[in-house]
Amino acid sequence: xxxxxxxxxxxxxxxxxxxxxxxxxxxxxxxxxxxxxxxxxxxxxxxxxxxxxxxxxxxxxxxxxxxxxxxxxxxxxxxxxxxxxxxxxxxxxxxxxxxxxxxxxxxxxxxxxxxxxxxxxxxxxxxxxxxxxxxxxxxxxxxxxxxxxxxxxxxxxxxxxxxxxxxxxxxxxxxxxxxxxxxxxxxxxxxxxxxxxxxxxxxxxxxxxxxxxxxxxxxxxxxxxxxxxxxxxxxxxxxxxxxxxxxxxxxxxxxxxxxxxxxxxxxxxxxxxxxxxxxxxxxxxxxxxxxxxxxxxxxxxxxxxxxxxxxxxxxxxxxxx
Numbered sequence: 001x002x003x004x005x006x007x008x009x010x011x012x013x014x015x016x017x018x019x020x021x022x023x024x025x026x027x028x029x030x031x032x033x034x035x036x037x038x039x040x041x042x043x044x045x046x047x048x049x050x051x052x053x054x055x056x057x058x059x060x061x062x063x064x065x066x067x068x069x070x071x072x073x074x075x076x077x078x079x080x081x082x083x084x085x086x087x088x089x090x091x092x093x094x095x096x097x098x099x100x101x102x103x104x105x106x107x108x109x110x111x112x113x114x115x116x117x118x119x120x121x122x123x124x125x126x127x128x129x130x131x132x133x134x135x136x137x138x139x140x141x142x143x144x145x146x147x148x149x150x151x152x153x154x155x156x157x158x159x160x161x162x163x164x165x166x167x168x169x170x171x172x173x174x175x176x177x178x179x180x181x182x183x184x185x186x187x188x189x190x191x192x193x194x195x196x197x198x199x200x201x202x203x204x205x206x207x208x209x210x211x212x213x214x215x216x217x218x219x220x221x222x223x224x225x226x227x228x229x230x231x232x233x234x235x236x237x238x239x240x241x242x243x244x245x246x247x248x249x250x251x252x253x254x255x256x257x258x259x260x261x262x263x264x265x266x267x268x269x270x271x272x273x274x275x276x277x278x279x280x281x282x283x284x285x286x287x288x289x290x291x292x293x294x295x296x297x298x299x300x301x302x303x304x305x306x307x308x309x310x311x312x313x314x315x316x317x318x319x320x321x
Contacts, residue, residue: 009052012043015065022072028276031286032072039065064293068286081102083275093260100253107254110156114201117148121215121226125233126197129189133179138239140181144226149204155252157204157211158243166208166242169227171234184233188224191217194195199224203244214238265317 016039023036023157023318090211120142127140149157194201197214202223213226214236225236278286290296 003026005054008044008058009047012046012057012061015061015069016043018069019065025071026276026278027077027303028273029278029283031283031290032278033113035065035286035290035293037291041134042138042293042298060293061119062169064289068289070284071282074186075282079275082256083271084272086271087093090264093267095178097257097260106198110152113148113152116223117145117213118199118201118215120145120148121201121213122131122197122199125184127185128182129193129197131181132179132184132189137180141231147227149213153204153211154204157206158241158245160205160243161205162207164241165205165210168205168212168236169230169232169234175233182231182233184225185235187232188235191222195204195220202238205241205243214241 016036019036019039023033026032043057043199046052046054070139080218096321124141126144127138130136131138131140171185173181175187176185177189195217198218200218202216204215207213209229211228213227213228214223216223221238223236225234226232
């Protein structure tokens with residue numbers, strides 16, 4: 001075997017090795033693998049039949065496989081860039097999820113603190129009843145009774161229009177007891193006494209800087225509200241508050257975390273397809289190229305294949321990738 005033929009066969013093997021690697025990368029695209037296999041067959045034909053004109057093998061690679069390799073390498077690089085962007089987004093979402101999970105006030109904190117807040121409210125209302133009954137000037141409220149809303153309203157309270165919230169806080173002067181520290185509906189105080197001041201936190205409402213807490217009498221359908229900024233207690237018609245979603249118990253933070261996790265799952269599942277994606281126009285061209293080189297008379301017509309080769313090369317200079 002002369003050096004000229006040996007050099008052509010060696011160069012051909014290098015092209016085939018590159019094509020094999022790309023066929024593995026684009027493992028979802030059958031046409032790439034078929035082109036790789038067909039290229040091996042053509043190479044073996046020249047390797048096993050030394051009387052054939054080796055120049056045709058060299059011409060075959062120049063006209064077809066070189067351009068196909070360039071196309072596939074360009075697509076691979078572009079896809080890897082897109083995949084990298086997806087992984088960057090996934091990581092940013094993961095960082096945000098971790099940050100939100102590490103925040104001070106978790107679901108567990110909230111569930112514990114709303115029990116403590118309920119105890120504070122029930123104790124404060126019992127104290128208020130005694131103070132109003134004896135015309136005392138003592139302070140009725142438990143320590144830090146307003147800190148619960150300040151701490152949890154942003155994440156755990158339902159948003160409501162300010163006008164609607166103000167409507168809930170409306171009352172007639174003759175309907176309430178008032179002292180230096182609190183305002184409470186007279187009928188509400190009567191019901192509280194009837195049920196021995198046993199209530200539970202139901203939910204919170206938030207409208208800008210105005211916040212209210214809603215409590216429920218245990219084992220009843222009766223509700224009342226507490227406005228911390230006004231130390232105001234009134235009955236509350238819960239049916240009027242359409243913003244309350246009883247089916248969804250997640251906090252805003254938990255909802256965001258859930259949405260980010262769902263988004264990351266979708267992004268992760270898209271990576272495989274994004275990595276091996278070949279634009280339709282190029283895929284159609286690869287199929288045409290495969291059919292061309294799979295033709296048994298391909299080598300006889302190789303010198304007339306310039307048009308096909310030019311189409312492949314043209315693809316390298318377009319935005320179809």
